Amino acid sequence: MYDTILVPTDGSDQAAVAATHAIDIAATRSATVHVLSIVDDRAFLMLDDDRVSGVRADLRANARDAIDDAATAALGRDLEVETAIETGHPAERIVDYAADHGVDLIVMGTSGDEYESNVVGSVSQRVVRQAPTPVLTVGPDVDG
Numbered sequence: 001m002y003d004t005i006l007v008p009t010d011g012s013d014q015a016a017v018a019a020t021h022a023i024d025i026a027a028t029r030s031a032t033v034h035v036l037s038i039v040d041d042r043a044f045l046m047l048d049d050d051r052v053s054g055v056r057a058d059l060r061a062n063a064r065d066a067i068d069d070a071a072t073a074a075l076g077r078d079l080e081v082e083t084a085i086e087t088g089h090p091a092e093r094i095v096d097y098a099a100d101h102g103v104d105l106i107v108m109g110t111s112g113d114e115y116e117s118n119v120v121g122s123v124s125q126r127v128v129r130q131a132p133t134p135v136l137t138v139g140p141d142v143d144g
């Protein structure tokens with residue numbers, strides 16, 4: 001039933017807890033784990049043009065670190081892992097990625113550092129409403 005599991009991550013503690021749940025599910029089903037991080041391009045709207053490339057590079061480096069942590073955990077359980085960094089609005093990119101890659105389940109935290117910085121759970125709420133597949137959300141009080 002769940003052959004392809006998507007784990008969106010921003011590197012937050014909450015995303016790491018959600019990744020642990022996703023990896024546990026994947027291990028019981030020998031599923032492929034897709035680890036995705038989004039560089040939110042809205043971060044560039046208020047920047048001077050000469051600062052955009054530096055900020056973009058920093059955000060991509062943070063995204064790479066977030067992906068590496070989750071991917072390493074999945075590889076440690078002998079799971080097949082695919083990783084990606086995309087740019088755009090986080091909820092839209094997560095939903096599009098799930099549709100484009102035939103994802104069977106999305107596992108994500110209900111709050112995180114980057115995705116939920118203004119409204120707690122706003123990205124996860126949008127993903128739940130718009131996703132083409134089931135979404136398992138892991139709340140802030142759930143341990144990994």
